[in-house]
Amino acid sequence: MLDGAQDGAAGGSSGDGDTISHPVVLVQRLETLLLQGNGSDVSLRVETPAADEVKMIQAHALVLALHSAVFEEMLLSRNGSTLVLKEGADCAAVFDKFIRYLYCGEISLRLDQATPLHKLASKYQVLSLQQGVTQYMIQNLARNSPSGHVAGWYEYALQAADVTLRDSCLQYLAWSLSSVLQSGEWLTVSGHLLMSLLHRSDLVLQSEMELFAALEAWIVHNDPDELTAENALRAVRYAMMPPRELFHLQTQSPVLARYQESVRDLLYMSYQFHSASPLHMAKYFDMNCSLFVPRNYLSAAWGSPWAINNPSRDDRSTSFQTQLGPSGHDAAKRVTWNALFSPRWLPLSMRPMYTETSAMQPTRAEGGRPRIIITPATSSTDFAGVNFQKTVLVMARQTGTLVVKHVYNFHQSTEENSDFLAEADLSRRTSEYLTDSSLFLHIVVKPVYQSLILSKN
Numbered sequence: 001m002l003d004g005a006q007d008g009a010a011g012g013s014s015g016d017g018d019t020i021s022h023p024v025v026l027v028q029r030l031e032t033l034l035l036q037g038n039g040s041d042v043s044l045r046v047e048t049p050a051a052d053e054v055k056m057i058q059a060h061a062l063v064l065a066l067h068s069a070v071f072e073e074m075l076l077s078r079n080g081s082t083l084v085l086k087e088g089a090d091c092a093a094v095f096d097k098f099i100r101y102l103y104c105g106e107i108s109l110r111l112d113q114a115t116p117l118h119k120l121a122s123k124y125q126v127l128s129l130q131q132g133v134t135q136y137m138i139q140n141l142a143r144n145s146p147s148g149h150v151a152g153w154y155e156y157a158l159q160a161a162d163v164t165l166r167d168s169c170l171q172y173l174a175w176s177l178s179s180v181l182q183s184g185e186w187l188t189v190s191g192h193l194l195m196s197l198l199h200r201s202d203l204v205l206q207s208e209m210e211l212f213a214a215l216e217a218w219i220v221h222n223d224p225d226e227l228t229a230e231n232a233l234r235a236v237r238y239a240m241m242p243p244r245e246l247f248h249l250q251t252q253s254p255v256l257a258r259y260q261e262s263v264r265d266l267l268y269m270s271y272q273f274h275s276a277s278p279l280h281m282a283k284y285f286d287m288n289c290s291l292f293v294p295r296n297y298l299s300a301a302w303g304s305p306w307a308i309n310n311p312s313r314d315d316r317s318t319s320f321q322t323q324l325g326p327s328g329h330d331a332a333k334r335v336t337w338n339a340l341f342s343p344r345w346l347p348l349s350m351r352p353m354y355t356e357t358s359a360m361q362p363t364r365a366e367g368g369r370p371r372i373i374i375t376p377a378t379s380s381t382d383f384a385g386v387n388f389q390k391t392v393l394v395m396a397r398q399t400g401t402l403v404v405k406h407v408y409n410f411h412q413s414t415e416e417n418s419d420f421l422a423e424a425d426l427s428r429r430t431s432e433y434l435t436d437s438s439l440f441l442h443i444v445v446k447p448v449y450q451s452l453i454l455s456k457n
Contacts, residue, residue, distance in 0.1 A: 148185025274328030344368035
């Protein structure tokens with residue numbers, strides 16, 4: 001339910017005296033006024049384009065004009081007591097809800113009603129409802145629906161130029177991609193949305209192979225034009241697949257067989273990447289191009305999940321292993337990582353200061369903030385030419401579903417991110433960040449290669 005006004009108390013006080021407030025009674029009377037049509041001075045005739053469905057609503061010009069400048073202008077220029085409104089079938093179906101909001105300041109809605117209500121709020125310039133429905137949609141991205149709804153909301157947000165909703169939908173799809181790929185919604189995404197996702201490095205999924213399999217299914221199902229298919233296939237990061245998977249694709253994938261020439265250079269570079277050391281490759285190729293940049297892969301070779309029970313209590317640590325890198329030269333080599341979580345770590349600027357007489361002078365009263373530091377257990381010459389980016393995925397509950405709430409990238413410590421868990425209440429049991437009293441994280445370690453391209457004389 002969206003509320004346009006808060007329920008007031010029966011009484012209160014202010015600097016100028018006491019106040020008696022009965023907003024609930026007022027809303028009830030306005031709703032009765034709408035339902036019974038008492039004193040109505042305008043009739044709203046809502047028609048669909050084919051005029052096969054007509055809805056009549058008795059309303060009051062004062063209420064309509066008070067909330068909508070569009071209605072105000074229409075009422076000033078009307079010739080009679082009836083306003084004829086042409087609406088799509090989806091908007092006509094919820095028009096009575098829309099009008100009720102103008103009278104009562106609240107509305108109940110389902111997922112499938114969000115888009116038409118947002119359309120009406122935008123068309124008639126009811127800003128409070130428009131913003132309220134946008135927030136409803138953002139807060140319900142993770143809610144289960146039979147055929148999915150986020151891709152549809154993204155396309156609508158593009159059309160409506162709602163940047164906040166558009167970006168929220170795109171981020172949710174990127175950070176929940178592994179589950180989206182398994183849903184029926186995936187095959188319905190547009191070519192524009194597909195490319196927007198494929199070009200991102202923050203996709204959260206099991207592996208690049210999972211992404212290729214889903215892309216292949218999308219191409220088979222939608223049969224796009226050749227340029228769209230070629231651009232999509234060239235956005236796959238084949239170097240992040242082990243050689244055995246590349247061999248499988250080249251021999252078993254009908255889509256790759258059809259478009260082999262379009263990605264031949266990428267496959268060739270990927271095989272070279274697997275056959276030589278990254279340090280050697282960096283002398284001849286631009287290792288910063290997207291082909292060699294990992295996404296947020298959830299498979300064990302790339303990192304580890306970490307459930308921290310009662311995270312506000314004290315420091316916690318864990319160890320895990322990853323491959324040294326995705327290339328065939330490094331995949332068999334293992335690196336052990338140590339991770340330390342501190343719920344109340346104090347940055348240097350917040351730590352107590354000592355005077356010359358050794359008297360402690362605290363400079364800040366805050367009790368610190370969460371921090372994670374991740375370091376290799378040992379050093380190795382194999383690390384030459386490689387930096388390791390650490391990514392921490394922070395999970396939170398949204399409409400009963402555990403989803404990725406934040407993605408933090410750093411090299412050694414989350415101190416590099418000033419906002420790490422800044423808004424998370426880790427001590428309150430009902431916090432959206434806690435499930436069964438535990439904070440759920442997933443750590444991903446990604447090698448970042450430095451280009452060492454030799455200059456040509």
